[in-house]
Amino acid sequence: MSPQPQAAVGAPxxxxxxxxxxxxxxxxxxxxDIDGVVHAVIVDASIGRGRITGVDTRDTEAHPGVLRVIHHGNAPKLAYRDDPGTRILPGRRLRVFQDDKVLFHGQPVAVVIAATLEAAQHGASLVKVSYDAEHPSTDLAEAEPGEPTKYARGDADATLRDAPVRMDLTYRMARNHHNPMETHSTIARWDGGKLTVWDKTQWVVGTQMELSAVFDVPLQSVRVISPFVGGGFGSGLRCWPHTVVAALAAREMERPVKVVLTRRQMYFGTGFRPLYEYRLRLGSDRRGRLRATVHEMDAETSSYEVFEEGIMLAGQMFYSTPNVRQAYRKVPLDVNTPIWMRGPGFANASFAIESAMDELAHRLRIDPIELRLRNEPAEDESNGLPWSTRRLRECYTVGAREFGWDRRNPKPRSTRDGDWLIGLGMAAAVYDPNNLEAHVRARLNANGTAVVEAAASDMGPGTYTSQTQVAADALGLAMRAVDFRLGDSLYPPTPPHGGSMTMMCVGSANLDACNKIRRQAIQLAVQDEESPLYGVKAEDIVVRNGRLHVRGTPARGETYQRLLTRNNRTHLEADGSWAGPPEPERHSYYSYGAVFTEVAVDATLGLVRVRRMLGVYDCGRIINPKLADSQALGGMVGGIGQALLEHTVTDHRDGRIVNANLADYLVPVNADIPDLKAIYVEGEDMRADPLGVKGVGEIVQVGVAAALANAVFNATGRRVRELPITAEALL
Known part of the structure; x- marks a missing residue:
């Protein structure tokens, strides 16, 4: 088939x-707006570990409007099938109201259902729960870690002992919470044995599978609807207990039930980016070429599940290093289970690795970019595979030129603007875009419009728009003629909406389905004696604005509408799919970036202000530059939060999160954000997928925290190895 004109893809x-x-x-x-809905409010455990010894609901049940209180003493037993497809993490997932055990502070211990939200809220405050409390283990430094995940090549320890230059550095990264604008909520309704939930989720199919397993009903008896998600950053990548509570309450009440988590409940009702301690030892020659690195990472997980993320990958492949040893230990604590958060694994690994590279550059008096170039690998040294693409050198060159890196004075504390100390810093970025199987269904109607359906999500990156662009070009239609539908488990299944995989996986399946339909239409035309295209070679035909015509001879052709109507077709339909790169074992697939930033630090008060930031990214083909910019700038803002503000504080006496609100858990606001700019280097990765994309959502937060820490060092001469970087650390 002749290549299709690209009118929508690539346009802002x-x-x-x-x-x-x-x-x-x-x-x-x-x-x-669901008829007959009642409201439910969850009662949270006020201890960090122990057992429930009693639940007094008399005052609650006497309160006007309260309909019922459910807790472990009166709740029905739920199946909680342990199907392989529903097991998100190793371990035994939390089973709501199934026993008297309390595993963490804030665990659901009861739910109050009432006719109004106000009655449910007040009723919940009247529930009296008594406990046999134990002292919880919530301090990473004092807990016993589990068995580590290990990696090694060469002999890192022996090489490190003999290296001319050695460094032993420890970095700490605070726990972060996602804090999307929309708090998590669920409306559940049973119709006989069929369950429908309207849920905030980044994985429609995952929620469907979990509810099927929990309530032991067939998968097709569960429908999950989630057309819009008000931000997620990873918080919606699994089905959380409140969704089960809503479904349980709805079945018991025999009417629809709505559960909306408060902002406070989001801190223990959903996951978080875990706290890390990352010890990095490195050895190099005197020209800065790495000879050995040893990475030892400790991270919190819950006592009942083991959360693990890809924090080891960057240390295995980013820089040329013959000898590497890694140990990643998950430390079980009495907390709820962590979950992936934007730039998972890589955002934290990059802070340690890229800060250490800056420290090495300063020690050897080598420009930080030059040091990175001296350690550029020719291939992925973790597996010996060539890169599918790696335009990181170009990211450095473009970024240095556009940012004015040559104006940086490498001597710390040498540049001032009045009371402000000025510093420039940079860091490299890498991310491993995920790819999982996706399916899409497309239909071209006889009136020249199209409908494309997939059980995907859109938490903000613009899935509706970018997928419409792909479908419009593949079908040769105007954007307004295409209706892309998502967020319903009745549509074909797709992977989670995270890990920068939606554009690659769903987009490739979308392209496959729409290409099939266009080919069906072209085949119909060339075989139709009444068509102006009869007898034309199929590969010579393109479609533009709903009209099939011979390439180079636009006058010879006809519209979809005329073709289908004449052939008595109401529509053409096709299913599309994507199962990963065509040659996954032949190349190493990553996206890359380079982040440059300028900070000002008050010499007296230690306050850090970000003045400007530039990110240059090698992330394949850009489907929509306007959407990409939205992602890039948002990722930089998230990185600023991680570097300078965000920090969950736990009271280790009882496991309570002290700052579980947006007044005390600080996130960046407009006044914190400077001039931000993103540049995307030209190129596509056709080895990765037929669209040539790699996803933008994750790479744009990776490296930001390290770039800021490096800029703070350049400004002040103070090396801060703990996030967030506070004024106290600089005084």
Whole structure:
């Protein structure tokens, strides 16, 4: 087939769902108007570990409007099948109201159902729960780690002992919470043995599978609806206990039930980026060429599940290093289970590795970019595979030129602007885009419009828009003629909406389905004696604006509408799929970036202000530059939060999160954000997928924290190895 004209892909188009969002017509999970819905409020455990010895609900049940209170003493037993497809993490997932055990502070111990939200809220405050409390283990430094995940090549320890230059550095990264605008919520309704939930989720199919397993009903008896997600950053990548509570309460009440988590409940009702301690020892020659690195990482997980993320990969492949040893220990604590958060694994690994590279560059008096170039690997040394693409050198060159890196004075504390100490810093970035199987269904109607369906999500990157662009070009239609539908488990299954995989996986399946339909139409035309295209070679035909025509001879052709109507076709339909790169074992697939930043630090007060930031990214083909910019700038803002502000504080006496609110858990606001700019180097990765994309959502936060820490050092001469970087650390 002849290549299709690309009219939509690559264009900076506005969001197709933008008007719905700004006019309030986009319905989020708690906003669906379901007849007969009642309200439920979860009662949280006030201890960090122990057993429930009693639940007194008399005052609650006497309160006007309260309909019922459910807890472990009266809740039905749930199946909680342990199907391989529903097991998100190793371990035994939390089973709500199934026993008297308390595993962490904030665990659901009861739910109050009432006719109004106010009655449910007040009723929940009247529930009296008594406990046999134990002292919880919530301090990473004092807990016993589990068996480590290990990696090694060469002999890192022996090489390190003999290296001319050696460094032994320890970095600490605070726990971070996702804090999306929309808090998590669920409306559940049973119709006989069939369950429908309107849920905030980044994985429609995952929630469907979990509810099927928990309630022991067939998968097709569970429908999950999630057309809009008000931010997620990873918090919606699994089905959390509150969704089960909503479904349980709805079945017991025999009417729809709505559960909306408060902002406070988000801190223990959903996951978080775990706290890390990362010890990095490195050895190099006197020209800065790495000879050995030893990475030892400790991270928190829950006592009942083992959360693990890809924090080891960067240390295995990013720089040329003959000898590497790694040990990644998960430390079980009395906390709820962590979950992936934007740039998972790589955002934390990059802080340690890229800070250490800056420290090595300063010690050897080598420019930080030059040091990185001296350690550029020719291939992926973790597996010996060539790169599918690696334009990191170009990221350095473009970034240095555009940012004015040559104006940086390498001597710390040498540049001032009045009371402010000025510093420039940079860091490299890498991310491993995930790819999992995805399916899409497409239909071309006889009136020249198309509908494309997939059980994907859109938490903000613009899935509706970018997928419409892909479908429009593949079908040769205008954007307005394509209706891309997502967020419903009735649609074909797709992977989680995270890990920078949606554009690659769902987009490739979308392209496959729409290409099939276009080919069906072309085949129909060339075999139809009444068509102007009869007898033309199929590979010579393209479609533009809904009209099939001979390439180079636009006058010879006809519209989809005329072709289908004449052939008595109401529509053409096709299923598309994607199962990963065609040659996954022949190349190493990563996206890359380089982050440059300028900070000002008050010489007296230690306050850090970000003045400007530039990110240059090698992430394959850009489907929509406007959407990509939205992702890039948002990722930089998230990185600023991780570096300078975000920090969960736990009271180790009882496991309570002290700052479980947006007044005390600080996130960046407009006044914190400077001039941000993103540049995307030209190129596509056709080895990775037929669209040539690698995803933008994760790579844009990786490296930001390290670049800021390195800039702070350049400004002040003070090396801060703990996130967030506070004024106290600089005084």
């Amino acid at each position: 188009l506005s969001r197709v769902d933008g008007r719905l969002k700004v006019t309030g017509k986009a319905l989020y999970a708690a906003e669906h």
